[in-house]
Amino acid sequence: METACSPYFCCILMTTALLFVSRLCAPVDTITSSSPMNGNQTLISDGGTFELGFFSPRNSGPVYLGIWFHNIPTRTVVWVANRDSPVNDSSSVALKIGNDGDLVLVDGTERIIWSSGIANITSKDTVVPLLDSGNLVLGDQGSISSSDDYLWQSFDHPTNTLLAGMKLGWDLRVSLDRYLTSWKREDDPSLGDFTYGFELEGLPQKFLRKYNSKVIQRSGPWEGTRFSGLGMSSLSTIRPSFVQTPDEVYYTYNVSNKSTITRTVLSHTGSLQRCLWSDQNLEWSVTYSIPNDACDEYGKCGPNAICTINSPRICSCLTGYIPKSPLDWSALGWSEGCVKKNPSSCPGKEGFRKLKGVKVPDMLQFWINTSMSLKECRDKCLSNCSCSAYSVTDIEGRGSGCLIWYGDLIDMRQLNEFSSNQNVFIRVTASDLANSNRKRWIVGAAVSASIFLALILALFVWVKSRKVRGRHVDVHSGDDIELPMLNFVAIAKATDNFSYLNKIGEGGFGPVYRGQLPNGKEIAVKRLSENSRQGSDEFKNEALFIARLQHRNLVKLLGCCIDGEERMLIYEYMPNGNVTAANSLVWRRRFDIIVGVARGLLYLHRDSRLRIIHRDLKASNVLLDSEMNPKISDFGMARAVGGDQMLEKTMRVVGTYGYMSPENAIDGIFSTKSDVFSFGVLVLEIISGRKNRAFRHPDHNFNLLGHPWKLWLEGKAFELIDEKMEDSFAVSEVMRCIQIGLLCVQRHPEDRPSMASVILMLDSQSAMLPQPKQLGFFDERNHEDVDYSLSNEMTITQIEGR
Structure with a gap:
């Protein structure tokens, strides 16, 4: 006999079922006595930050129980439980609460592989949640609200x-x-x-x-x-x-x-x-x-010496000390350190040499009093002939506490005085102190004289030039330009002292930082690094070229900063990054980027007064402004050529692997057609959403030039289109751009179109396009011979053998 349920009763049943299903599907963050975690399960913290589960570092072989970040795509393990007792297979293991309330990892035979090791647990009703801090904790189910309630936690066992x-x-x-x-x-x-x-x-x-x-x-x-x-x-x-x-x-x-x-x-x-x-x-x-660095090595310079990383000979004896082994010291053998130069005159006249901004010596023989003043500390040290040095224990405020060393002073290093206010006072004889003061006076006088002469010279130059905003630089045409000079302090403040959080990229020139000027204008600061693969020539080159170039598809240079060894270029900030992320864009955006880059190159090749060959066009050098307009950047490798100069050979091969034309990479010959080749690679990357050098295909070993060429010959060029592209777009327009890209990457420069022709091809949907000929750099490669760790973004500069 069938009975119809009432709407109210049916609603209750449906609600109960939904709650049951949602509970089954919701991420679990806690192990209880009735719900262990099996080998194919994981715990996810309540906020979704961390995950607990089983993993194999080699994707096969030994299996471990660990915690990793859940909210990033790269599995990064931060804690391992059974690090010295892995299991061979996770399918038969389980993490559960044992009979005594402890947390245990057992295999299929209930053999304990690992446990939290807590004995005499009074409560058997324990639970194990994974917190959003990454901490796995064990506690009583009724009271586990704070760390004081934890019986065990993974944070105690890092x-x-x-x-x-x-x-x-x-x-x-x-x-x-x-x-x-x-x-x-x-x-x-x-x-x-x-x-x-x-x-x-x-x-x-x-x-x-x-x-x-x-x-x-x-x-x-x-x-x-x-x-x-x-x-x-x-x-x-x-x-x-x-x-x-x-x-x-x-x-x-x-x-x-x-x-x-x-x-x-x-x-x-x-x-x-x-x-x-x-x-x-x-x-x-x-x-x-x-x-x-080398000065971080413990006791690098031996006893009674200090390590200064920016010094040609990084180790030097403290004032009043000489090398223990002069022969070894001269041969850069510093391990024996230094010894007293003169016998101590204690309890005669002695004093102290102040070392600013240093790492204090190790605590081998010492005395400490946290309530003394600095003067009391000095007097205490002077009263004991065995005292070698003293310092405060707390540098906050005016400094307080007294730390005294006896005997040898070891593991000292000079730090940047702007990053450390710690000072150490080294005990010296009266004669050593007098010699030290005399040397300081001579050095101070020399520095003062140098500063005075520099001011006189600066005043002379200012009066002569009357250029207060910037400096004149000479370009190939012989014309002068005026480039605004920005203050280093202002740039440092704008970038929060070049904070890593403001770092938005890095290339051959050095790191690039985002900043904001006092007027609210956002800027991008390109800072020449000490180990830059490029140098002052490229810095000057970029400053000279880009300051004279004005086009909506070229990034705008706002000024530069030259302060001592510092070299920086300040640009308008591009909030949407570079074209590397173009695979997330719809086709219309991608097409507009292709057209914008083409117009920027046409301006460089034909319409600018200098006729510029960029020589390093690539995805990371095409930036996108707030309206997604593309702007070509990075002119450190650019060259200006004469109006009728089409080809030039250089002994310095520059460019980026994956974008360099054959004649440039092999023979060092560059021309406007070299830029056309790079543009063609960029077009194929934008359409496919893939990078040339990182491209791999399961059916062949062609790169991103060979693959579309193969598809073109087979009549399947449409298969190159990025699968992430939206469903509705003009296929004919995309196919036309593929053909233009192939024309641009042809092997011989004379076969490639000029950028003026490329613009016509892009603007006209009716004009017939020529058929592409054999491409450059598309031969099949052996995957075993290719280092896929090399990036598309690496700009190379190479001097040919002499």
């Missing part, structure tokens, strides 16, 4: 990664030492060779060690704002802190912006790195690394 909110250091109440240990290899999370953590003898300091014995690097003690040996500025969004109480001694950091994804990781090679995730580049970037 592996190789320190996350925001984690503590690095000691809980003295239970003798818990939280320190990092490296992975054995990049694909092996078992215990590695390096450790990083706090040591409590004297003032707490962080030590990077190998095999828990050999010191690689020492942080120095906390000086009130940072650790003494940290000579680099931290990210503006990172808030570090150090806590020292009778119960705990630890370091931690937090982020002021929740969108900032960062981690500190101890690599398997022994390098401690602060990493920042870039949503724009979809990769981790290293913002600083320890050891950072």
Whole structure:
């Protein structure tokens, strides 16, 4: 007998079913006694930031239980449970709450592989949530609202990664030492060779060690704002802190912006790195690394010496000391360090030599008093003939506390005085102090004289030129131009002191930063780096060319900055990045970009007074403004040619692999047709949504030039069109652009169209186009011989053999 249910009853049934299904489908963030996590399941934190599950670093082989970032596409493991006891197969394992309330990892036979190791748990009703901080915690289900309620937490047992909110250091109440240990290899999370953590003898300091014995690097003690040996500025969004109480001694950091994804990781090679995730580049970037240079090496210069990384001979003896082994010292053998030059006159006349902005010596023999003033500390040191140096323990405010060293002073280095206010006062004899003061007076007098002469010269030049806004530069035509000069301090302030968070890219010239001037105008600052593959010639080249070029499809140069060794170019800011991300655009946007780039090149080749060959046209050098208008940038490699000069040969081959024409790459010959070839590659990349050098096809080994050429010959050129393109667009227009792209990348320069012809082809849908001939650089390649780690974006400059 059938019975019809009432609408009300049916509604209840449907609601219950929906709730049941939604609960099944919702991400789970907690393990309970009745719901373990099996090998094919994962936990996802409530905010979706972290994920707990099983993984294999090699995508096969040993399996580990770990935590990784859930909200980024690159799996980045931050914690591993069974790092020295992996399993062969995750299908038969489970993470669950044991009979005694402990967290255990068991195999199919219920053999315990790993456990949290908590004994005598009074409550058997425990739960294990994965928090959005990345912390996996165990606690009583009825009271697990704060860290005080945790019976166990993964943050107390770090592996190789320190996350925001984690503590690095000691809980003295239970003798818990939280320190990092490296992975054995990049694909092996078992215990590695390096450790990083706090040591409590004297003032707490962080030590990077190998095999828990050999010191690689020492942080120095906390000086009130940072650790003494940290000579680099931290990210503006990172808030570090150090806590020292009778119960705990630890370091931690937090982020002021929740969108900032960062981690500190101890690599398997022994390098401690602060990493920042870039949503724009979809990769981790290293913002600083320890050891950072040779002076970070522990005791690099031996006892009683100081390491100065910018000095030609990085090690030098402290005032009043001489090399212990002069012969070794002259041969750059510094390990034996320095010894006293003159016998101490103690308790006679002695004084102190002030070293500004330094990393304080290691705590080998020392005395400390946290309440003394600086003067009291000085008097205390003078009263003891064994005292070698003194300093304050806290540099905040006027400085306070007294730290005194006895005997040898080891592991000192000079830091940038703008990044460290820590000073150390070295004890010296009266004669050494007099000699030191005499040298300082001579140097000061010389510097003052130099500054005076420089001011006189500057005044002479100003009176003669009367050019206060900028400077005149000579271009090939012999005409002068005036380029606004911007103040370094203003640029540093506009970019938040060149903060890594404001870094928007980097090329052969150096890093590029986003900034904002006091008037609200956004700028892009290209800063010549010390290890730039390009140099002052390219800097001058770009400044000269782009300052004279005015076109809606060329990026606008606002000014430059020259201050000492600093070289910077300041551009209008392009908020939509470069054409590398064109595969996310609809066809009309892509077509407008192709046309805009073509018009910019036509202006350079024909309509500008200088007739410019760009020589490095590529996707990353085409920027998009707020309205998605393309603008060609980066003229560091550009060359001006005469009106009738079509070909030129150079001993310096420049360009970017994947965009260089055959005649340029092989013979060093360049012309306007070299730019046409690069334009053709760019067109095929925009249409396909792929990059030439990164292109791979399962059926053949052609690159992005050979693949469309093969499709063209087979009558299947439409298969090149990006699958991400919207459903509705003019196929004939896309096919026409494919043909134009193929015409531009033909092997012989004379077969390629001029940019004027390209514009006509793009503007006219009715004009007949010629059939493309054999292309350049499309032969099949052996995948085993290709290094796919090389980027399309690498600009190369190469001098031919002499």
